[in-house]
Amino acid sequence: MTSDRLQRQLAFIVEIDKAKSILRNSLVIEEGRRENDAEHAWHLAVMARLLAEYARDEIDIDRVIEMLLVHDLVEIDAGDTFIYDTAARERQAEKERAAADRIFGLLPPDQAAALREPWEEFEARQTPEAKFAFALDRLQPLLLNFHTQGHAWRKHGVRQAQVIAVNSSIADGAPELWEYARGLIDEAVRRGYLSE
Numbered sequence: 001m002t003s004d005r006l007q008r009q010l011a012f013i014v015e016i017d018k019a020k021s022i023l024r025n026s027l028v029i030e031e032g033r034r035e036n037d038a039e040h041a042w043h044l045a046v047m048a049r050l051l052a053e054y055a056r057d058e059i060d061i062d063r064v065i066e067m068l069l070v071h072d073l074v075e076i077d078a079g080d081t082f083i084y085d086t087a088a089r090e091r092q093a094e095k096e097r098a099a100a101d102r103i104f105g106l107l108p109p110d111q112a113a114a115l116r117e118p119w120e121e122f123e124a125r126q127t128p129e130a131k132f133a134f135a136l137d138r139l140q141p142l143l144l145n146f147h148t149q150g151h152a153w154r155k156h157g158v159r160q161a162q163v164i165a166v167n168s169s170i171a172d173g174a175p176e177l178w179e180y181a182r183g184l185i186d187e188a189v190r191r192g193y194l195s196e
Contacts (some may be wrong), residue, residue: 005108012106018076025082025152026144035144037072044068047136052110054174056129067122067133070115076100081164083141084158092116096123128173133144137183142167150193160189160196 022037035043045065052061072080081092084109104116121130142163145152153163163185171178188194 008106009110010112012103012111014105015106016073016075019073020081022072022075024141025139025146025147025156030146032148037075040140041069041072044133044136044140045142048133050135050175050176052132054176055128055132056173056175057131059129063118063121063129064133064136067118067130068136071122071133071137073103076103082152082156084156084162087158093123096169099183107189109113125169125172130175131180132190133141133173135170135177136177138167138170139177142181142184146193149191153188153194158194160185160194163188 019037019041020039023034024040026035026040027033028035030037036159045068047062048064048068052064053060072095074181078092078095081088083089100116100119101174104112104119106112107115107141121127122133125131125134141152152158164182165180168178170181
Protein backbone atom coordinates (compact mmCIF):
# COMPACT_ATOMS: atom_id res chain seq x y z
CA MET A 1 0.00 0.00 0.00
CA THR A 2 1.36 3.38 -1.00
CA SER A 3 1.66 5.95 1.77
CA ASP A 4 -0.28 9.22 1.61
CA ARG A 5 3.06 11.08 1.51
CA LEU A 6 4.28 9.20 -1.55
CA GLN A 7 0.92 9.59 -3.27
CA ARG A 8 1.08 13.36 -2.74
CA GLN A 9 4.68 13.56 -3.96
CA LEU A 10 3.85 11.59 -7.09
CA ALA A 11 0.71 13.64 -7.73
CA PHE A 12 2.88 16.78 -7.68
CA ILE A 13 5.45 15.18 -10.01
CA VAL A 14 2.72 14.23 -12.46
CA GLU A 15 1.13 17.69 -12.19
CA ILE A 16 4.32 19.61 -12.97
CA ASP A 17 4.71 17.64 -16.20
CA LYS A 18 2.13 20.14 -17.48
CA ALA A 19 4.89 22.78 -17.52
CA LYS A 20 6.06 21.10 -20.73
CA SER A 21 2.80 22.26 -22.34
CA ILE A 22 2.92 25.92 -21.24
CA LEU A 23 4.16 27.78 -24.30
CA ARG A 24 6.08 31.02 -24.03
CA ASN A 25 6.39 33.78 -26.65
CA SER A 26 10.11 33.19 -27.23
CA LEU A 27 11.12 30.78 -29.94
CA VAL A 28 13.62 27.95 -29.54
CA ILE A 29 16.52 29.24 -31.63
CA GLU A 30 17.20 26.27 -33.88
CA GLU A 31 13.68 24.94 -34.35
CA GLY A 32 11.63 28.11 -34.69
CA ARG A 33 8.93 26.73 -32.36
CA ARG A 34 7.75 28.29 -29.11
CA GLU A 35 9.73 27.43 -26.01
CA ASN A 36 7.87 25.78 -23.14
CA ASP A 37 8.19 26.51 -19.43
CA ALA A 38 10.11 23.32 -18.66
CA GLU A 39 12.72 24.14 -21.30
CA HIS A 40 12.92 27.70 -19.98
CA ALA A 41 13.55 26.52 -16.39
CA TRP A 42 16.23 24.04 -17.50
CA HIS A 43 17.95 26.69 -19.63
CA LEU A 44 17.94 29.15 -16.72
CA ALA A 45 19.36 26.56 -14.31
CA VAL A 46 22.29 25.91 -16.65
CA MET A 47 22.78 29.65 -17.19
CA ALA A 48 22.88 30.18 -13.42
CA ARG A 49 25.61 27.60 -12.96
CA LEU A 50 27.69 29.05 -15.80
CA LEU A 51 27.17 32.75 -15.12
CA ALA A 52 27.23 32.80 -11.29
CA GLU A 53 30.49 34.76 -11.30
CA TYR A 54 28.59 37.76 -12.73
CA ALA A 55 26.21 38.08 -9.80
CA ARG A 56 26.40 41.53 -8.20
CA ASP A 57 26.75 40.01 -4.74
CA GLU A 58 27.95 36.72 -3.32
CA ILE A 59 25.24 34.12 -3.85
CA ASP A 60 24.28 30.59 -2.94
CA ILE A 61 24.08 29.14 -6.45
CA ASP A 62 22.10 26.10 -5.34
CA ARG A 63 19.42 28.42 -3.94
CA VAL A 64 19.34 30.33 -7.24
CA ILE A 65 18.89 27.10 -9.19
CA GLU A 66 16.15 25.96 -6.81
CA MET A 67 14.28 29.24 -7.44
CA LEU A 68 14.67 28.95 -11.19
CA LEU A 69 13.35 25.40 -11.25
CA VAL A 70 10.13 26.33 -9.42
CA HIS A 71 9.56 29.98 -10.40
CA ASP A 72 7.21 29.29 -13.32
CA LEU A 73 5.35 26.22 -12.01
CA VAL A 74 2.45 28.53 -11.20
CA GLU A 75 1.98 29.07 -14.93
CA ILE A 76 0.42 25.60 -15.08
CA ASP A 77 -2.73 27.34 -13.80
CA ALA A 78 -2.02 31.02 -14.43
CA GLY A 79 -0.56 30.68 -17.93
CA ASP A 80 2.44 32.54 -19.27
CA THR A 81 1.98 36.31 -19.28
CA PHE A 82 3.84 38.08 -22.07
CA ILE A 83 6.13 40.52 -20.31
CA TYR A 84 5.16 43.41 -22.60
CA ASP A 85 1.40 42.91 -22.11
CA THR A 86 0.78 45.49 -19.40
CA ALA A 87 -2.96 44.77 -19.06
CA ALA A 88 -2.37 41.04 -18.46
CA ARG A 89 0.45 41.78 -16.01
CA GLU A 90 -1.96 43.69 -13.75
CA ARG A 91 -3.82 40.45 -12.94
CA GLN A 92 -0.77 38.20 -12.99
CA ALA A 93 0.22 38.28 -9.29
CA GLU A 94 -3.26 37.35 -8.06
CA LYS A 95 -3.57 34.48 -10.54
CA GLU A 96 -0.10 33.18 -9.72
CA ARG A 97 -0.67 33.29 -5.95
CA ALA A 98 -3.84 31.19 -6.32
CA ALA A 99 -1.91 28.79 -8.56
CA ALA A 100 0.88 28.52 -5.97
CA ASP A 101 -1.68 27.64 -3.30
CA ARG A 102 -3.08 24.81 -5.38
CA ILE A 103 0.08 23.41 -6.99
CA PHE A 104 2.41 23.50 -3.99
CA GLY A 105 -0.54 22.36 -1.87
CA LEU A 106 -0.46 19.00 -3.65
CA LEU A 107 2.69 18.15 -1.71
CA PRO A 108 3.01 17.00 1.90
CA PRO A 109 3.02 20.17 4.06
CA ASP A 110 6.78 20.15 4.79
CA GLN A 111 7.69 19.87 1.10
CA ALA A 112 4.97 22.32 0.07
CA ALA A 113 6.57 24.92 2.34
CA ALA A 114 10.09 24.01 1.21
CA LEU A 115 9.24 24.57 -2.47
CA ARG A 116 6.94 27.53 -1.99
CA GLU A 117 9.61 29.40 -0.02
CA PRO A 118 12.01 29.80 -2.99
CA TRP A 119 9.06 30.75 -5.21
CA GLU A 120 8.09 33.50 -2.73
CA GLU A 121 11.72 34.62 -2.48
CA PHE A 122 11.98 34.87 -6.27
CA GLU A 123 8.76 36.89 -6.44
CA ALA A 124 9.92 39.31 -3.71
CA ARG A 125 13.30 39.93 -5.42
CA GLN A 126 14.94 41.12 -2.19
CA THR A 127 17.82 38.69 -1.68
CA PRO A 128 21.00 38.60 -3.80
CA GLU A 129 19.94 35.13 -5.00
CA ALA A 130 16.50 36.32 -6.09
CA LYS A 131 17.93 39.37 -7.85
CA PHE A 132 20.39 37.21 -9.76
CA ALA A 133 17.72 34.61 -10.63
CA PHE A 134 15.43 37.40 -11.84
CA ALA A 135 18.26 38.89 -13.92
CA LEU A 136 18.70 35.56 -15.69
CA ASP A 137 14.94 35.22 -16.17
CA ARG A 138 15.03 38.53 -18.03
CA LEU A 139 18.25 37.85 -19.96
CA GLN A 140 17.26 34.45 -21.37
CA PRO A 141 14.24 35.58 -23.45
CA LEU A 142 16.23 38.60 -24.61
CA LEU A 143 18.90 36.21 -25.94
CA LEU A 144 16.27 34.06 -27.64
CA ASN A 145 14.61 37.10 -29.21
CA PHE A 146 17.91 38.41 -30.52
CA HIS A 147 18.91 35.05 -32.00
CA THR A 148 15.50 34.61 -33.69
CA GLN A 149 15.77 38.01 -35.38
CA GLY A 150 13.44 39.64 -32.88
CA HIS A 151 10.57 37.24 -33.52
CA ALA A 152 8.41 38.02 -30.46
CA TRP A 153 9.36 41.71 -30.48
CA ARG A 154 8.34 42.12 -34.11
CA LYS A 155 5.20 39.98 -33.72
CA HIS A 156 3.94 42.16 -30.86
CA GLY A 157 5.28 45.53 -32.04
CA VAL A 158 7.64 45.89 -29.08
CA ARG A 159 9.94 48.91 -29.18
CA GLN A 160 13.47 49.48 -27.90
CA ALA A 161 12.35 51.64 -24.95
CA GLN A 162 10.02 48.87 -23.75
CA VAL A 163 12.79 46.28 -23.90
CA ILE A 164 15.10 48.55 -21.94
CA ALA A 165 12.43 49.31 -19.33
CA VAL A 166 11.47 45.66 -18.81
CA ASN A 167 15.03 44.36 -18.71
CA SER A 168 16.91 47.12 -16.86
CA SER A 169 16.38 45.17 -13.61
CA ILE A 170 19.05 42.77 -14.86
CA ALA A 171 21.49 45.34 -13.44
CA ASP A 172 20.14 44.76 -9.92
CA GLY A 173 21.42 41.19 -9.93
CA ALA A 174 24.18 41.21 -12.54
CA PRO A 175 25.47 44.61 -13.76
CA GLU A 176 27.91 43.11 -16.26
CA LEU A 177 25.14 41.01 -17.80
CA TRP A 178 23.00 44.15 -18.10
CA GLU A 179 25.87 45.89 -19.89
CA TYR A 180 25.98 42.95 -22.33
CA ALA A 181 22.18 42.96 -22.72
CA ARG A 182 22.16 46.71 -23.37
CA GLY A 183 24.64 46.22 -26.20
CA LEU A 184 22.50 43.38 -27.59
CA ILE A 185 19.43 45.62 -27.56
CA ASP A 186 21.31 48.32 -29.48
CA GLU A 187 22.53 45.72 -31.97
CA ALA A 188 18.97 44.43 -32.38
CA VAL A 189 17.91 47.95 -33.37
CA ARG A 190 20.81 48.23 -35.85
CA ARG A 191 19.83 44.90 -37.43
CA GLY A 192 16.16 45.81 -37.63
CA TYR A 193 15.01 43.18 -35.11
CA LEU A 194 13.65 45.90 -32.84
CA SER A 195 12.28 49.34 -33.66
CA GLU A 196 13.44 52.50 -31.92
